[in-house]
Amino acid sequence: MAALSLYLLLTWMFLFSLFRTRFAEVLCHADESSALMEFNRSFRTDTTDWRCVYPKVHSWSLDGSGDCCSWDGVECDEVTGRVIALDLSSSCLSGTMRPNTTLFRLVHVESLNLAFNSFNFSPIPYGFSNLSRLQYLNLSISDFCSEIPRDISQLSGLVSLDLTASCETLHLPNMGDLVHNLTGLKELFLSSVSLSSPFPPVLANFSSLTSLGLASCGLNGDFPVNIFQLPNLEILDIHGNSNLSGFLPKLHWGSPLKSIYLSNTNFSGEIPASIGNLSLLTKLDASECYFSGSLPSSLGNLSHLTALVLHRNTLQGQIPVSFADLTQLSVLALSSNNLSGDTLEWVVNLTTLTFLDISGNSFFLSAGSVRSLSFSLCNFMEPPTSRAPRRSLPPRPPPRPSSRRPQAKPETGTSSSTSRPTSPSEMPRRSSSPPPSCPKPYPLHQWPPLACSVEDQRVGRVHRVHRERESEN
Incomplete structure (x- = not known):
């Protein structure tokens, strides 16, 4: 019986080699x-x-x-x-x-x-x-x-x-006409293509989508919130569409989301506690938007998060102590909000942190509390203290005239926060061109991601985004 089995095995291997040779x-x-x-x-x-x-x-x-x-x-x-x-x-x-x-x-x-x-x-x-x-x-x-x-x-x-x-x-006159028949798409990237149209709602029915890149396309109108709920979506990049309005879902998300890029859009509202359910999220860039309210403590549940970029919004309150649980975090940019607090003790747990910017907020830190922290990693901004001035941010345009009463400026401490309008229609748009020196308090897409030196400028922003997308796939 063993001999027969061996004979059949050798015969199968011989025939297989003949087929391989024939195909070759x-x-x-x-x-x-x-x-x-x-x-x-x-x-x-x-x-x-x-x-x-x-x-x-x-x-x-x-x-x-x-x-x-x-x-x-x-x-x-x-x-x-x-x-x-x-x-x-x-x-x-x-x-x-x-x-x-x-x-x-x-x-x-x-x-x-x-x-x-x-x-x-x-x-x-x-x-x-x-x-x-x-x-x-x-x-x-x-x-x-x-x-x-x-x-x-x-x-x-x-x-x-x-x-x-x-x-x-x-350019593309009508994006809906292009994609309506492509219902099996898993990846769609049209970044920097001139669309100048509302976001096509038909994409909310593309249940196979894993990656959607529509950055800097001139999209306008309202962003369909159910895009966030697509069952297989991992990468969502719609940054740079300054006339695209939207908000984050309060309850249901598509659980596979790994990267979300919303910077320089008209997104507003609060960051919901439900965002803490995105257990696979590694990058969140919602900078230069109009988010308000406090930072939810559930952000500390995002154990895989490596970059959190929320600068230039109207966030307020204290940074949750749950941020100490973000042990994979490399980039944390919270500058130019209305955040407050008197301690940064949670930072000592973030051993992988290479970029920290909390300037332009209302932190009241004693010199002793700052000296107790070790800022030995590259690309750290100088933390504001009660005695030493912080680095200045790039100049921003003056606010448009408004009938709203301006917010009172703090009387003490190191805060240099300026009064800011609280709605997208009242807040002036900011320039997205980065300052000449590093580090940069600017959107994640315009940085050499998680690096200490400025990447060769001839490669350009779009090339870096393309490479990042390939590495995530």
């Missing part, structure tokens, strides 16, 4: 090899571009001979030999994308990634509907301009769509 001998088809070579010839490689990592097309045959399935960035089906994936991201491509690009002849392709190249501000070509099997499409940060073609909406099998813009004129 399948070469790519001549028409697809020709399409790839024609596409390659229409561009040059620019290794000086900041997005360039490696020119993958340099491994391609100059005359199109050989097996294109072995070329860098090309993946073929092992049985049919058809090209099913093309990844030329950060491949140093430079040139104009032709309207009749030969990529549309790769009709079996399921994944297409042309991100981080330079297509010289040419329009995204019309014709993606030819690629009916496409599931992943990434054209981000590649200098595409003009209007996004509507036929992308016909790709009903799309799981991931990333059109993050690096050109100010890339």
Whole structure:
């Protein structure tokens, strides 16, 4: 019996090796090899571009001979030999994308990634509907301009769509028309695309969404609160939409949320205690909004939180002692609110903290209480004390005339808080350009996240956000 089992095992292994060999001998088809070579010839490689990592097309045959399935960035089906994936991201491509690009002849392709190249501000070509099997499409940060073609909406099998813009004129007249047929999307990134429209409520029905990036799109109107309740949403980034209003849900959240970016929006109201139920949350940036009320003690339940950025709101009251339980926290920015208190003893528990800014509040700290803390980590702001002046914040514009009675200024202590209007319509918008020196009391997206030095500015804000998103995936 044992001998029979051994015989059957050896026979199975032999047959399997034959099939593997047969599959490995399948070469790519001549028409697809020709399409790839024609596409390659229409561009040059620019290794000086900041997005360039490696020119993958340099491994391609100059005359199109050989097996294109072995070329860098090309993946073929092992049985049919058809090209099913093309990844030329950060491949140093430079040139104009032709309207009749030969990529549309790769009709079996399921994944297409042309991100981080330079297509010289040419329009995204019309014709993606030819690629009916496409599931992943990434054209981000590649200098595409003009209007996004509507036929992308016909790709009903799309799981991931990333059109993050690096050109100010890339626009979409009606976002709802683009996404209404893409109900299977798990990832949608249209940051910096000019939308200038209300937030499309249809997205609240996209139950498969795990990542939604619509930063700096000119969105306006009301943000649907049930977006926060999507069952699979992990990353929500809508920062930089200064005319987008909204509030945080008081009761129900989508429990998988890991990162929330709301800075520079018109969000207002209180931060609800229910936010403490987001057990997987690692980053929360709600800076330069209009949140009011006190900080809920339930924030201390967020044991995975690494960055909490709430500066320039109208929060008041004391910092909850439960903040001592945020042992993974690296960035804490609470400046320019109306917070108060006379102790920072809870800080000693935050052993991973590398950035702390509580300036511009009403803290009354004795010199002794400050000296008892160890501020040895990089990027710490000087804490305000009753004797030493704090660092000044960048100047802010004067408030608009209002019939409201201004708040009384504190008579003693170190607070330099100015009277602030309490509603979004009365509060002036603040500049989002960072000051020249580090550290910066500015939104998390404009920092080198959790770093001590300023990142090379040629990489830019959008590139850092893209890299952060990839690391979270």
